[in-house]
Amino acid sequence: MKIVGAGLVTADIILACDSSWVPLTSAEYTSGGTVTNLLTHLGYQGWDCHLVGGVGSDNLGSLVRAYLERFNVKTEFLITRKEISTRRMGHLVAVNGPKKGEHRFTERCPKCDREFLPFAVVTADELNHYPTFDSNTALFIDRANLLTAKLAEDAKNASSTVIFEPGYLSRDRDIVQKVLNLTDILKYSQDLLFENRLFSEHAFSSPENAKLIIETRSASGVVIKTRRSRLRLTITPLTYAVDRAGAGDAFMAGFLVGLGDEGIADPGAIDERKLEEAVQKGQAMGALACLHIGATSLLNNLSLEELNDAINQTLKERKIPTKLNSETVQDSTIQKWLEIHQPTDTKKQFKDNTRCPLCELPYNKNE
Numbered sequence: 028m029k030i031v032g033a034g035l036v037t038a039d040i041i042l043a044c045d046s047s048w049v050p051l052t053s054a055e056y057t058s059g060g061t062v063t064n065l066l067t068h069l070g071y072q073g074w075d076c077h078l079v080g081g082v083g084s085d086n087l088g089s090l091v092r093a094y095l096e097r098f099n100v101k102t103e104f105l106i107t108r109k110e111i112s113t114r115r116m117g118h119l120v121a122v123n124g125p126k127k128g129e130h131r132f133t134e135r136c137p138k139c140d141r142e143f144l145p146f147a148v149v150t151a152d153e154l155n156h157y158p159t160f161d162s163n164t165a166l167f168i169d170r171a172n173l174l175t176a177k178l179a180e181d182a183k184n185a186s187s188t189v190i191f192e193p194g195y196l197s198r199d200r201d202i203v204q205k206v207l208n209l210t211d212i213l214k215y216s217q218d219l220l221f222e223n224r225l226f227s228e229h230a231f232s233s234p235e236n237a238k239l240i241i242e243t244r245s246a247s248g249v250v251i252k253t254r255r256s257r258l259r260l261t262i263t264p265l266t267y268a269v270d271r272a273g274a275g276d277a278f279m280a281g282f283l284v285g286l287g288d289e290g291i292a293d294p295g296a297i298d299e300r301k302l303e304e305a306v307q308k309g310q311a312m313g314a315l316a317c318l319h320i321g322a323t324s325l326l327n328n329l330s331l332e333e334l335n336d337a338i339n340q341t342l343k344e345r346k347i348p349t350k351l352n353s354e355t356v357q358d359s360t361i362q363k364w365l366e367i368h369q370p371t372d373t374k375k376q377f378k379d380n381t382r383c384p385l386c387e388l389p390y391n392k393n394e
Contacts, residue, residue: 028288030069031158033079033178034062034169035194036105036146037116038087040386041321042137043364046124050137052368054385057321058091059116061169061194061276063100067323068280068312070099071331079104079158079178081149083113087387098326106153114146115386120270120320122361130272136386143386148172160185165283165291169194171206179209188212188291192279193219200231207234212294214241214279238295239302241282243275249306256299263310264346265317267357273322274313281305281312281338311341318351320364 039059042050058067066076078100082088084107091113092102117133134143151157151174158178160166166182167190168175179189191210196203196219207213213234215225220242224230234240240252248261283291285305290297297305315337319325325334340348350356382389 032062035060036080046126064276115143138385139383277316278313282309
């Protein structure tokens with residue numbers, strides 16, 4: 028199964044902090060965004076993954092490409108805009124004190140206080156190559172715009188499966204509704220439901236063709252709706268969490284792995300037992316992601332064999348194995364991060380004195 032993903036691409040700037048959100052370490056830089064994280068997980072599992080999106084011509088744009096390619100995500104549809112900054116996203120993770128385990132997103136640099144500017148939506152005309160679709164391809168998108176709507180229409184016409192996981196709903200109601208109506212598998216969080224009154228008469232009509240609707244409810248578990256049934260499943264028990272950011276992306280990756288090629292190609296034909304097994308695999312991956320700092324850091328810390336062994340153990344025990352999820356283990360994980368990312372580290376990735384050494388934005392606001 029080939030997976031084409033289109034949506035927001037960011038350079039994640041990850042910092043371990045105290046409970047006052049003061050950084051304690053130097054940063055780690057990875058690719059980010061829902062689609063990007065999902066493809067990174069699937070690429071690590073050996074899937075044929077392709078990313079549609081854009082980065083800037085700066086150092087962080089190159090870093091994002093390198094990170095994706097490291098995990099086997101193909102970037103032939105990832106454009107580079109000249110003289111434009113890659114979209115940044117700050118991730119602050121509290122590693123001690125009363126807020127230990129909490130996560131905060133920031134769109135300003137903790138060092139220079141510069142705002143991380145948005146990245147204009149990529150258009151079809153900008154792409155050097157355009158994705159092709161067939162019945163052995165799935166399209167995964169995390170926002171509705173002109174490009175993703177066109178991709179969804181092309182995918183649907185080619186008998187591909189369209190998967191939509193909106194992180195937010197844009198103001199262009201018609202575009203959002205069009206994408207919803209082309210969607211085969213819809214996944215959203217309960218928070219989006221409450222904030223945007225999703226599918227109510229005051230917002231959007233329920234998807235016309237959706238075969239699976241997945242609603243994640245944080246600690247309350249997951250609800251799966253099909254045309255024939257409704258399943259509600261509890262979460263995988265997790266005693267300690269280092270960082271919960273990215274758990275939803277890992278869940279969706281594990282869920283798709285659990286569905287397999289046949290399930291993704293024909294989601295309407297999946298029986299309840301197969302669905303439950305896929306959800307449990309997703310919950311296992313989501314829980315394991317919480318044991319590491321950064322949305323995809325478990326891929327840096329575990330070999331593929333170790334990761335799959337941990338998933339299988341979690342499925343067998345119906346909880347994260349104690350050897351992986353105790354306070355002692357998590358404190359050790361945090362300590363290793365602090366040691367690796369020493370704030371006095373002289374091996375700086377970026378040495379241009381005209382730019383902030385943390386976020387890489389130019390000090391001269393006119394640039």
